[in-house]
Amino acid sequence: MRNDQQATIALVYCRISSEAQARKGDGLRSQETRCREYCSYKGVDVERVFYDRAISGKLIDRPGIKELIQFLKRSKVPQDYVVVFDDISRLARDIRAYLDLRDAIFDTGAQMDSPNMDFRQDSDGRYFEGMQALNAEHARRKIAETSKNRMWARLTGGYWCFAAPLGYKFEKHPSHGNLLVRNEPIASIIQVALEGFATGRFETQAEVKRYLESEPDFVGWKKGRTVRYEDVVRLLTRHIYSGTIEYPAWNISLRKGHHEGLISLENFERIQQRIKEGARVPARKDINAEFPLRGFITCGDCNNPMTSCFSKSKTGTKHPYYMCFTKTCDSYRKSIKRDALEGEFETLLKQMKPSGTLFNYLRIIFKREWELRLASLNDLKKTLRRDILKLDKQIDNLMDKIVDAESNTAITAYERRIARLEKDKLIKAEKLENGTTPQRTFEEMFELALTFLANPWKLWASTRLEDKRTVLKLAFDAPLAYCRKQGLRTPKTTIPFNILGDINMGKCKMAERKGFEPSRRFLAYALSRGAPSTTRPPLRRRGYGKRCRRSRRFIQD
Secondary structure (H helix, E strand, O other): OOOOOOOOEEEEEEEOOOHHHHHHOOHHHHHHHHHHHHHHHHOOEEEEEEEEOOOOOOOOOOHHHHHHHHHHHHOOOHHHEEEEEOOHHHHOOOHHHHHHHHHHHHHOOOEEEEOOEOOOOOHHHHHHHHHHHHHHHHHHHHHHHHHHHHHHHHHHOOOOOOOOOOOEEEEEEOOOEEEEEEOOOHHHHHHHHHHHHHHOOOOOHHHHHHHHHOOHHHHHOOOOOOOOHHHHHHHHOOHHHHOEEEEHHHOEEEEEOOOOOOOOHHHHHHHHHHHHOOOOOOOOOOOOOOOOOOOOEEEOOOOOEOEEEEEEOOOOOEEEEEEEOOOOOOOEOOOEEHHHHHHHHHHHHHHOOOOHHHHHHHHHHHHHHHHHHHHOHHHHHHHHHHHHHHHHHHHHHHHHHHHHOOOHHHHHHHHHHHHHHHHHHHHHHHHHHHHOOOOOOHHHHHHHHHHHHHOHHHHHOOOOHHHHHHHHHHHEOOOEEEEOOOEEOOOOEOHHHHHHHHHHOOOOOOOOOOOOOOOOOOHHHHHOOOOOOOOOOOOOOOOHHHHHHHHHHHHHO
16 A cells, blocks of 8 residues: 555455356455455455456456446545555556556555555655566466467367367367367257258258257257358358368468368368359248248249238138239239148149059169169279379479479469368368268168158158258259149159159050061062162062962061
8 A cells, every 4th residue: 555645445356367267266256355354454444346257457448447446436535445456467467458557546546455565656666566567467478378379289280279169069088188079959950051051952041041040959049049141151161060170360271170070071162162152042031831832833824933921801810822923924813722732732742652662672773772882982992092192292292392482472372272282182081081981871871861752741741841841852853833723733853753753653664575666577578689778679470479488488487
């Protein structure tokens, strides 16, 4: 305290710089206890305690310190107060921040005190006070520098050391330390969204957004907030979900991580390519579970997509309808009952079910193809190893060129080329490690596909809108036209259903052993011994009967 006047009331200030200190330690309480004991030793009563939790000491704009200064400014006798803190580093860890806070407190008329040092106004006191503040700033910078170096080393080794991304959490591993592991069920939800967008199940980012919003476990962590497009883009563009590490801000190039990826690097590159192609449209609110065929059913008269709406009767009951809103169409605003249209569509889906015998043949075909693919895995491994060696040679050649290059432009171009080759190498190495051995058995891999081909109506009967839209994408190759008088037009189904439909409906037959052409040649051609001609050779009268008998015996033999 200053020696010119003795304060009688104390205000205690405590600060910790991270949430980890609050969870693992008891920093705030220990600081408060030490300050209270010091005030009791000095004979000063503590009126109030101010806290700042998880705030850096280099900042001035802190809730606790601002509240303390405002309290002193509103006080009628601020000269009776003294601000007590455990150490000068608790007040600030930056020399400029410390000097500004010191002046702000002294300008109110209050005093400052600490168990670690005596605040005096003479030259020696100000010198030692400034040195303590400089030491606090140096310690902060040294800690930050050491932490950054350690984090850089962890990133270089393939370990993520920042906050765990959505879908992951940190767990202690005996060999790897803090390691990212899947945080279920959010990890599985994100995995379905990423793989669905990579394979085309979700054609746009709007469909990914709708899928994430339909999962209660995913939306729950957002406390009822809707999923934004920024959230979708962040999920689709983070390398960490592919099991790799990249941090350009610290010159950390793309490398294999030690955590388990939610998708493969190859699928991640497919996602980036689809984003570049512009696979993003705004989410339409009118596509919902009440009208699942909206946007897929077209008008049979004008071939434009039908819209849908509810019509309210005189009794107040709402009735769902599909209709065409093209003004030049003959069916303009002619209502079609939803139950009638969707009933015909469900009947169509039920008719697309193949027979049991045909389905067994299809399973046998898939099984044989599966066995052929397994037999070719050894050749695939050899090809991947050869490609990896080739990429290594190309990278070595480019490294030699960088050493000999004198132009910064050339060096930058070589570095970009090396980065692309390294990415290709990671993709091939991932295929060699995971893609050359089946992760599941044949029954597990094809059970869902075969079940869908056996009866697509079962998936359509689901209450999820995503399942219904999936049926439309997998079963039909083009939108389905509907005529008010004739009903549904002939659908254009996808290749699997085309094959099954043709075989099931008897559109093909086995060729006979002798072919479709006539089994007997014309008599004149049989008798003629000349070269084939487009004109029929003339018949001779002389010896005609004898030759005919001879030709008949020849044909019968």
